[in-house]
Amino acid sequence: MSYADQSADLHRKKQGKLEIQSTFPMENSDDLSIAYTPGVAEPCRLIAADQSQAWDLTIKGRSVAVVTDGSAVLGLGNIGPEAGLPVMEGKAILFKHFANVDAYPICLDTQDVDEIVQAVKWIAPGFGGINLEDISAPRCFEIERRLEEELNIPVMHDDQHGTAIVVLAGLMNALKVVGKKIEDVCVVVAGAGAGGMGIANLLFDAGLKHMAMVDSRGMIAVGRGGMNPYKDELAAHINPEGRTGTLAEALKGADVFIGVSQPGLVDEEMVRSMAAQPIIFALSNPVPEIMPDVAEAAGAAVVATGRSDFPNQVNNVLAFPGIFKGALEARIQTITPAMRVAAASALSKMVPEPTVHKILPSPFDEGVADVVAEAVKRAA
Amino acid sequence: MSYADQSADLHRKKQGKLEIQSTFPMENSDDLSIAYTPGVAEPCRLIAADQSQAWDLTIKGRSVAVVTDGSAVLGLGNIGPEAGLPVMEGKAILFKHFANVDAYPICLDTQDVDEIVQAVKWIAPGFGGINLEDISAPRCFEIERRLEEELNIPVMHDDQHGTAIVVLAGLMNALKVVGKKIEDVCVVVAGAGAGGMGIANLLFDAGLKHMAMVDSRGMIAVGRGGMNPYKDELAAHINPEGRTGTLAEALKGADVFIGVSQPGLVDEEMVRSMAAQPIIFALSNPVPEIMPDVAEAAGAAVVATGRSDFPNQVNNVLAFPGIFKGALEARIQTITPAMRVAAASALSKMVPEPTVHKILPSPFDEGVADVVAEAVKRAA
Numbered sequence: 192m193s194y195a196d197q198s199a200d201l202h203r204k205k206q207g208k209l210e211i212q213s214t215f216p217m218e219n220s221d222d223l224s225i226a227y228t229p230g231v232a233e234p235c236r237l238i239a240a241d242q243s244q245a246w247d248l249t250i251k252g253r254s255v256a257v258v259t260d261g262s263a264v265l266g267l268g269n270i271g272p273e274a275g276l277p278v279m280e281g282k283a284i285l286f287k288h289f290a291n292v293d294a295y296p297i298c299l300d301t302q303d304v305d306e307i308v309q310a311v312k313w314i315a316p317g318f319g320g321i322n323l324e325d326i327s328a329p330r331c332f333e334i335e336r337r338l339e340e341e342l343n344i345p346v347m348h349d350d351q352h353g354t355a356i357v358v359l360a361g362l363m364n365a366l367k368v369v370g371k372k373i374e375d376v377c378v379v380v381a382g383a384g385a386g387g388m389g390i391a392n393l394l395f396d397a398g399l400k401h402m403a404m405v406d407s408r409g410m411i412a413v414g415r416g417g418m419n420p421y422k423d424e425l426a427a428h429i430n431p432e433g434r435t436g437t438l439a440e441a442l443k444g445a446d447v448f449i450g451v452s453q454p455g456l457v458d459e460e461m462v463r464s465m466a467a468q469p470i471i472f473a474l475s476n477p478v479p480e481i482m483p484d485v486a487e488a489a490g491a492a493v494v495a496t497g498r499s500d501f502p503n504q505v506n507n508v509l510a511f512p513g514i515f516k517g518a519l520e521a522r523i524q525t526i527t528p529a530m531r532v533a534a535a536s537a538l539s540k541m542v543p544e545p546t547v548h549k550i551l552p553s554p555f556d557e558g559v560a561d562v563v564a565e566a567v568k569r570a571a
Numbered sequence: 572m573s574y575a576d577q578s579a580d581l582h583r584k585k586q587g588k589l590e591i592q593s594t595f596p597m598e599n600s601d602d603l604s605i606a607y608t609p610g611v612a613e614p615c616r617l618i619a620a621d622q623s624q625a626w627d628l629t630i631k632g633r634s635v636a637v638v639t640d641g642s643a644v645l646g647l648g649n650i651g652p653e654a655g656l657p658v659m660e661g662k663a664i665l666f667k668h669f670a671n672v673d674a675y676p677i678c679l680d681t682q683d684v685d686e687i688v689q690a691v692k693w694i695a696p697g698f699g700g701i702n703l704e705d706i707s708a709p710r711c712f713e714i715e716r717r718l719e720e721e722l723n724i725p726v727m728h729d730d731q732h733g734t735a736i737v738v739l740a741g742l743m744n745a746l747k748v749v750g751k752k753i754e755d756v757c758v759v760v761a762g763a764g765a766g767g768m769g770i771a772n773l774l775f776d777a778g779l780k781h782m783a784m785v786d787s788r789g790m791i792a793v794g795r796g797g798m799n800p801y802k803d804e805l806a807a808h809i810n811p812e813g814r815t816g817t818l819a820e821a822l823k824g825a826d827v828f829i830g831v832s833q834p835g836l837v838d839e840e841m842v843r844s845m846a847a848q849p850i851i852f853a854l855s856n857p858v859p860e861i862m863p864d865v866a867e868a869a870g871a872a873v874v875a876t877g878r879s880d881f882p883n884q885v886n887n888v889l890a891f892p893g894i895f896k897g898a899l900e901a902r903i904q905t906i907t908p909a910m911r912v913a914a915a916s917a918l919s920k921m922v923p924e925p926t927v928h929k930i931l932p933s934p935f936d937e938g939v940a941d942v943v944a945e946a947v948k949r950a951a
Contacts, residue, residue, distance in 0.1 A: 193610075194601075194604045194605055194609055194610035194613075195609070195610055195612065195613035196613065197605045197610060198605045198606070198610030198611055198612075198613050198614060199613040199614050199617060199628070201595060201605060201606075202614040202628040202629070203627055203628055205594040205595065206594075206627065206628070206629070206630070206632055206633055207594070207628060207629035207630035207631070207632075207633075208593060208594055208595045208606055208629075208630070209591050209592065209593060209594065209630055209673075210591075210592050210593075210594055210630070210633075210667075210673050211589050211590075211591065211592075211663055211664070211666075211667045211673040211674060211675065212589065212590050212591075212592045212667065213588060213589060213590075213664035213667060213668060214585040214586075214587070214588055214589065214590055215581060215585065215588045215664060217664060217665075217668045218935075219935065220879045220933075220935070221574075223665075223879065223888070223934065224574045224879055225574055225577045225578045225581060226578070226581075226588055226661050226664060226665075227658075227661040227662075227665060227888070228645060228661075228856060228857075228877075229574055229575070229856065229857045230573075230574035230575055230577060230578030231578055231645070231657050231658055231661050232575065232578075232645050232646075232647060233574075233575035233576065233578050233579040234578060234579050234582040234657040235644055235645065235647055235650060235654050235655065235657050235658060236647065236650075236654075237579060238650075238653050238654040238656070238657070239647065239650035239651065239654035242651075242653050242654070245653040245654070245656060247583055247586065248579070248582040248583055248586070248587065248657065249582070249586070249587035249588075249653075249656040249657055249660060250586070250587035250588070250589055250590070250656070250660060250676075251587070251653070251656060252586055252587075253586055253587075253590075264615055265608060265611070265612050265615065266612075267612060267615055267616065267619065270615060270616075270618075270619035271619065271622075271696075272696035272697065273618050273622050273625040273629075273631070273696050273697075274615050274616075274618040274619035274622070274625070275615065276618070276625060276629040276630070276631060276696070276697055277611050277614040277615050277618070277628065277629055278607075278611055278615060279697075280629060280630060281606050281607040281608075281611050282607075283591055284591070284593035284595060284597060284606060285597075285603075285606075285607060286591075287590075287591045287592065287593060288593060288597045293589075293590050293591040294591060295591065295675050296630075296697050297694055297697060298694075298696040298697040299693050299694065299696070300692060300693050300694075300695060300696050301693050306693065310690060310693040310694065312680060313679050313680050313681050313686065313690040314677055314678075314679065314680075314690065314694065315680055316651075316652035316653050316656070316678040316679070316680050317652070317653075317656055317659075317676050317677060317678040476608060476609065477608075477609045497608075499600045499603065499604055508603070508607070553600075554603065555598075555599065555600070
């Protein structure tokens with residue numbers, strides 16, 4: 192049976208994936224008097240006197256809201272908040288399993304930027320962090336920026352930064368395998384949505400100097416059609432000469448391709464046109480921009496995908512549980528670029544001797560979230 | 572050690588009372604592919620095609636948001652959303668323990684009626700019901716009414732209706748003990764906040780014909796000072812002649828006193844002034860309007876309090892878990908007065924032979940939530 196069918200069946204059998212449990216005993220009237228009235232008045236009073244006590248005395252200190260508006264769920268598009276719930280529940284159980292962070296899905300019945308910002312601000316008191324999820328670009332950029340400015344708890348749009356952290360970790364090791372340095376290489380990113388923008392920004396934070404970004408109309412360039420302010424800003428930085436052209440043109444002589452775009456976008460000829468020992472991250476899921484065997488046959492030195500059935504899976508579950516674990520433990524108010532680079536670097540070092548088929552740890556390796564959390568806390 | 576100290580200690584040790592658990596296995600890469608990508612796309616697709624599938628395939632069908640603005644937490648007053656969180660977490664674990672309903676606390680950073688309504692509407696897609704909690708009167712009445720009108724999931728302000736259902740259940744049995752009928756008796760309710768209003772409305776729904784309600788200025792009456800539209804409406808109904816006066820005056824010849832007000836409000840003389848075999852529900856917590864031994868010495872036939880260390884505890888945990896369990900299982904859109912009366916009647920019948928010291932079941936009796944849930948479903 193396919194994963195799809197198994198998933199649908201199990202979701203129906205279990206009525207979703209997460210449930211609430213009590214950390215307190217609840218067997219008799221005394222237990223009730225401690226967990227609830229009259230005893231519960233005491234932690235309430237302590238928090239009323241000192242609001243920061245909420246971090247110690249309630250779930251706030253270990254909880255994250257997984258917030259979506261259902262506008263860009265997986266590759267399924269704008270399917271709405273109810274239909275996004277299985278992904279948000281999935282996120283919540285991954286938070287728990289991999290980092291012991293208690294996350295709860297919040298699926299919003301609005302897709303207006305101002306309203307999403309307002310809704311998240313209103314529900315924030317009960318949470319220690321906000322994981323934005325599957326919100327379409329470019330709205331996601333403004334929502335994240337405004338919430339970061341206006342809230343005193345960490346906010347992260349995982350589609351941007353979770354993926355970017357794992358891509359950077361994998362790229363650090365892939366570059367080690369081929370003996371190149373991030374400062375020297377040229378990277379072509381295909382896809383200028385949340386994932387592409389997050390990757391582009393983080394690679395620059397990590398020292399990259401040469402990049403082209405390609406969307407459905409080709410290389411982004413100031414003044415070209417189909418740009419938004421976020422593409423404009425990036426284009427002004429990476430493409431000051433206003434170069435235009437196709438993906439095939441961008442790839443000529445490039446060292447690295449990173450696709451967060453669509454199946455089959457890259458062919459063998461494009462791979463052959465790249466610099467020696469090209470690195471291919473074909474992250475379109477489930478069907479990559481180019482299949483690994485095809486890319487390798489065309490000369491790719493290292494190939495990564497988003498799939499668990501090929502080597503080098505770029506899986507954001509390597510990043511987000513540990514990022515929030517560290518942020519919650521250190522009560523970090525803002526997750527900075529330096530923390531993201533530190534997290535990527537720590538992840539890459541979990542594979543001390545990277546090889547062509549092993550540039551990233553597995554999510555099931557012991558201690559991944561702790562390594563990431565410690566890196567975030569050290570960078571704070 | 573007092574309940575207060577034990578509660579504060581345990582809250583600190585456990586960092587709050589609730590945590591998230593997965594209903595899915597999560598041991599290896601296959602599990603991940605079923606719970607999360609790529610498998611999770613299938614339940615998403617099914618819900619996108621038919622939104623009602625969210626009830627079967629996600630936590631929505633068994634989840635309740637416990638929503639507060641922290642404006643009227645226990646007897647502590649307006650202590651804010653963070654300080655209300657221990658109560659909301661407590662509510663959530665009671666939902667789980669007593670009815671296997673998965674509830675999550677939502678503590679809102681606004682006390683504006685319009686904004687609370689808007690916030691709840693925005694977060695509603697992920698929930699199967701809304702339990703409003705510890706929101707001050709009279710704002711709570713408008714918030715509940717508007718949400719009931721505007722949402723297609725059940726909404727209940729527990730401070731009004733949860734308490735009222737248990738009071739009615741207890742009163743049915745207390746009346747049986749003294750051989751009186753609800754149609755014939757006169758009830759005096761002290762306290763015109765959420766609890767008092769909820770009790771007043773439900774007793775009328777159950778057949779009561781004679782009532783006086785007393786607030787801090789005495790009997791409510793149209794045109795008296797210190798009234799709000801909700802008191803006006805009730806006063807027009809119960810007190811058409813516009814009678815005014817003190818609690819002591821109201822109690823003369825009355826059959827039943829129900830206090831949701833303040834410690835020590837009732838003295839022995841007032842009890843002695845009531846009709847034969849008076850019934851006293853002194854629900855101010857933790858210190859009742861009159862202590863049970865004092866009330867009994869003054870001639871009270873049946874005394875109930877909110878405390879677990881006296882007989883006849885009126886505890887709303889007898890009601891709310893089962894009410895929402897029934898509402899979720901039957902996918903009820905609105906919890907009606909008829910359902911509340913049915914729930915109270917079912918609760919009262921769990922004590923087939925009520926006595927002076929046993930008019931209500933214990934929350935720890937087997938099957939309480941199921942009995943309430945079935946009554947709600949039958950009344951639907």
